[in-house]
Amino acid sequence: MEALTREKNAAYKKQKRGYWLLVLGVVLLALSSVVWVYERRSDEYSLQVQERLRLVGEVQSKSVADWRRARMADAGALSQDPLFSKALAEWLHSQQRDHRQEALLRQRLRVLVEYDQYALVYLLDTRGQLLMSTDSAALPRPLPAQERQALQQALDRAEPVAVEPQAPGYFAFPFFGVMTPLYDGFEPVGVAWLVMDLRGTLFPLVQAWQVQSQSAEAVLTQLEGEDSVININPLPKSGVAALSKPLPLTRSGPAMQAVRGGRGIVRGVNHMDQPVISMVSAIDGAPWWLIVQIDEAEILNDARRREGLAFGLLIGALLLLLALLGGIWQWSAWRAERTLKRELQLHIRWLDSAQQAAALGYFVYDLGKKEFYISEITARIFGVAAGGWLPLHRWAALVEKEDRKAVFAAHEQTIAQRQHLHVQYRIRRADNGVQRWIQVWAELDGREGERPSCMIGIVQDITERKQVDEQLEEYRRQLENQVRLDPLTGIANRLALQEALHKEWRRAARHGQSVALLMLDLDYFKAYNDTYGHVQGDVCLCEVARVLAASVGREGELVARYGGEEFMVLLPGSTLAQAQAFGQQLVLAVQRLDLPHAGSSVPGQRVTISVGVACARPGGLQEPEQTDGFTALIERADGALYAAKQAGRDRCCAVPGP
Numbered sequence: 001m002e003a004l005t006r007e008k009n010a011a012y013k014k015q016k017r018g019y020w021l022l023v024l025g026v027v028l029l030a031l032s033s034v035v036w037v038y039e040r041r042s043d044e045y046s047l048q049v050q051e052r053l054r055l056v057g058e059v060q061s062k063s064v065a066d067w068r069r070a071r072m073a074d075a076g077a078l079s080q081d082p083l084f085s086k087a088l089a090e091w092l093h094s095q096q097r098d099h100r101q102e103a104l105l106r107q108r109l110r111v112l113v114e115y116d117q118y119a120l121v122y123l124l125d126t127r128g129q130l131l132m133s134t135d136s137a138a139l140p141r142p143l144p145a146q147e148r149q150a151l152q153q154a155l156d157r158a159e160p161v162a163v164e165p166q167a168p169g170y171f172a173f174p175f176f177g178v179m180t181p182l183y184d185g186f187e188p189v190g191v192a193w194l195v196m197d198l199r200g201t202l203f204p205l206v207q208a209w210q211v212q213s214q215s216a217e218a219v220l221t222q223l224e225g226e227d228s229v230i231n232i233n234p235l236p237k238s239g240v241a242a243l244s245k246p247l248p249l250t251r252s253g254p255a256m257q258a259v260r261g262g263r264g265i266v267r268g269v270n271h272m273d274q275p276v277i278s279m280v281s282a283i284d285g286a287p288w289w290l291i292v293q294i295d296e297a298e299i300l301n302d303a304r305r306r307e308g309l310a311f312g313l314l315i316g317a318l319l320l321l322l323a324l325l326g327g328i329w330q331w332s333a334w335r336a337e338r339t340l341k342r343e344l345q346l347h348i349r350w351l352d353s354a355q356q357a358a359a360l361g362y363f364v365y366d367l368g369k370k371e372f373y374i375s376e377i378t379a380r381i382f383g384v385a386a387g388g389w390l391p392l393h394r395w396a397a398l399v400e401k402e403d404r405k406a407v408f409a410a411h412e413q414t415i416a417q418r419q420h421l422h423v424q425y426r427i428r429r430a431d432n433g434v435q436r437w438i439q440v441w442a443e444l445d446g447r448e449g450e451r452p453s454c455m456i457g458i459v460q461d462i463t464e465r466k467q468v469d470e471q472l473e474e475y476r477r478q479l480e481n482q483v484r485l486d487p488l489t490g491i492a493n494r495l496a497l498q499e500a501l502h503k504e505w506r507r508a509a510r511h512g513q514s515v516a517l518l519m520l521d522l523d524y525f526k527a528y529n530d531t532y533g534h535v536q537g538d539v540c541l542c543e544v545a546r547v548l549a550a551s552v553g554r555e556g557e558l559v560a561r562y563g564g565e566e567f568m569v570l571l572p573g574s575t576l577a578q579a580q581a582f583g584q585q586l587v588l589a590v591q592r593l594d595l596p597h598a599g600s601s602v603p604g605q606r607v608t609i610s611v612g613v614a615c616a617r618p619g620g621l622q623e624p625e626q627t628d629g630f631t632a633l634i635e636r637a638d639g640a641l642y643a644a645k646q647a648g649r650d651r652c653c654a655v656p657g658p
């Protein structure tokens with residue numbers, strides 16, 4: 001039972017281990033799926049961001065190009081304005097510089113500042129000397145080389161020429177300028193230097209990209225010298241001011257890739273050594289590149305944060321579900337285990353009670369250790385102190401000497417041939433030395449083909465049952481005898497005679513011997529009954545039977561009451577003469593009884609017998625030859641008896657064989 005409990009516990013633990021392995025497998029599968037999906041989602045998100053970068057870059061670069069084109073177009077329109085140029089020419093040619101013309105020119109310059117949003121406008125002569133400016137703005141002196149060069153180019157080409165942003169510039173604000181030539185007919189009369197403050201004009205276009213990002217920025221760059229660039233607009237997120245000092249071109253920076261002709265989405269590190277994804281666009285008609293960039297790590301972190309949250313929730317829900325399922329399973333397993341334990345305890349109690357009631361104990365014989373483990377009841381049967389381990393030699397000493405060899409042989413045969421063991425043997429109890437009968441049923445454990453490790457069996461004290469069995473056997477034997485005994489005389493009856501006759505007939509046939517049969521009858525017994533009564537008649541029969549029984553003694557010889565006052569004597573191996581002589585002895589033995597018989601016609605009026613003798617040598621052993629043979633023998637003995645009666649009774653007559 002303990003083994004059963006252990007087995008069930010082991011099965012339960014195995015089941016539990018299996019469950020946790022399953023849970024672990026599911027969790028690992030879920031995690032790897034999540035990681036796989038997560039990676040794919042990160043890639044997808046990166047592609048989405050790149051697409052957005054591309055769109056923003058295209059829109060912004062177009063806006064910047066449009067803005068620049070518009071500025072150049074405005075400058076072109078001013079250059080083509082004949083009235084303005086004419087007014088300037090006239091003002092220049094007038095000796096005292098006509099105040100009215102000057103007022104008109106200043107008016108026009110104010111319009112340019114107010115409506116075309118120029119920060120400053122300078123009117124220069126063709127040598128670059130200041131003629132007038134808006135709001136009395138001072139002209140940088142001397143006129144910087146870049147502006148001088150632009151002025152000259154504008155006059156040479158007869159079209160506006162841009163003055164690109166510079167670092168550091170001449171003004172307190174980042175600016176973009178256009179040198180606009182003015183002609184009176186075919187004669188150049190001067191140049192309008194249109195200066196635009198980029199902060200309120202161009203920068204908002206570049207910085208119009210509103211995204212919730214820590215790093216996303218757009219920057220207009222232009223080459224400064226051979227190997228550096230300047231950022232035209234400020235980068236507030238990176239803490240870089242507009243037109244900051246030139247930044248060296250780094251090999252993997254997006255600016256370098258832009259300068260080398262890279263366009264579209266590029267990867268690289270920015271000036272702060274952070275990996276960024278950038279959209280690089282060249283601004284049409286300008287030496288500028290627009291770089292829209294975002295920190296790559298931020299993209300992924302952002303994506304991961306969001307995806308992670310979603311997946312975290314999913315995994316959390318999954319784990320919660322698993323935990324819930326596990327809890328339910330544990331609870332049901334605990335309930336099942338508790339029920340099982342209760343049932344097991346109940347069964348153990350029932351089994352103990354049943355074993356006690358049946359005086360049934362159990363044992364386990366460990367084939368390796370050669371030791372018995374015996375239960376309490378088994379210990380009680382063997383008379384040892386308590387259940388537990390009992391070495392083989394101690395058990396062997398308790399087996400009755402006469403039975404020991406057979407019991408060992410049975411045990412060995414069981415182990416060798418994997419048979420069931422069912423033996424009954426005697427033991428001497430260890431405590432009081434009393435002999436007891438026990439019965440043992442046992443079998444080997446393990447499956448077919450496996451090497452058995454132990455023999456498990458039950459033991460029952462059957463001493464009382466054995467005694468009852470012996471009594472029953474005795475009773476049966478008595479009954480058997482009684483069936484074959486004549487109740488009045490106590491000698492064999494007709495049934496016993498017939499069985500003996502069959503047996504001896506067959507034996508004689510096998511050994512080629514003869515069988516003699518004597519048939520005896522009390523003479524005038526009817527008269528005896530009539531004279532002395534039936535009770536006395538019975539007594540007489542008993543006396544004669546006693547005498548007859550006392551006269552036979554060799555093996556196979558039998559005296560039987562054949563019926564009424566008739567008796568038979570079977571003499572196997574006797575010849576007719578020997579049998580006749582024996583018959584005569586019987587006649588004399590009855591005479592010697594000297595029982596008075598007043599009704600007898602035999603002289604002396606004593607109880608006498610007549611005897612008929614027949615003898616035969618049996619032929620075949622087969623039926624009906626055999627039956628015919630001894631039936632004929634009986635008939636001939638009967639015939640001989642008749643002859644003895646006819647001859648005067650109290651004698652023995654023999655009939656020779658056929």
Ligand SMILES: Nc1nc2c(ncn2[C@@H]2O[C@H](COP(=O)(O)OP(=O)(O)OP(=O)(O)O)[C@@H](O)[C@H]2O)c(=O)[nH]1
Nearest residue numbers: 521522523524525526527529534535537538564565
């Ligand atoms: N008392 C007693 N008488 C028996 C028993 N069995 C048979 N008898 C009697 O035995 C008598 C047999 O008589 P019969 O067959 O006429 O023969 P018999 O009188 O002996 O005459 P013979 O045999 O010719 O000498 C019968 O009267 C039976 O009643 C018995 O068990 N006890």
